[in-house]
Amino acid sequence: MSYAFSRTTFRSFRSYAVLALVLCAAFAMPAIFAVAAAPVPTVDLNIAKFAFAPKEITIAPGTKIVWTNRDETPHTVTSNDKSFASKGLDTDDKFEHTFASEGDFSYICTVHPFMTGVVHVRKQ
Numbered sequence: 655m656s657y658a659f660s661r662t663t664f665r666s667f668r669s670y671a672v673l674a675l676v677l678c679a680a681f682a683m684p685a686i687f688a689v690a691a692a693p694v695p696t697v698d699l700n701i702a703k704f705a706f707a708p709k710e711i712t713i714a715p716g717t718k719i720v721w722t723n724r725d726e727t728p729h730t731v732t733s734n735d736k737s738f739a740s741k742g743l744d745t746d747d748k749f750e751h752t753f754a755s756e757g758d759f760s761y762i763c764t765v766h767p768f769m770t771g772v773v774h775v776r777k778q
């Protein structure tokens with residue numbers, strides 16, 4: 655009687671152990687792939703109250719900047735050397751650009767040219 659009980663207990667424990675292993679593998683799998691595909695470092699930048707915030711920023715090469723227009727007015731993100739240029743961004747629209755190489759990139763809003771910003775890309 656007690657023998658049968660312990661066998662059943664053992665069998666159910668074993669099936670839980672197998673289930674736990676399968677679940678661990680299932681959860682670990684996406685994590686392994688996430689590490690393999692190294693995410694691009696991203697910096698969020700706001701366009702608010704007719705200004706780029708922050709107006710000046712220093713990042714490492716390979717960093718992506720995502721600008722979000724928080725104003726009710728359309729703005730653009732347009733580099734002076736034309737290496738990047740957004741369309742007109744409405745409220746909450748985003749524009750992103752990845753800076754591959756070092757340099758100083760000044761940009762303006764073409765609708766409001768008094769709005770200026772600069773991105774310094776430096777190895778850190």
Ligand SMILES: [Cu+2]
Nearest residue numbers: 729763765766
């Ligand atoms: Cu503007």
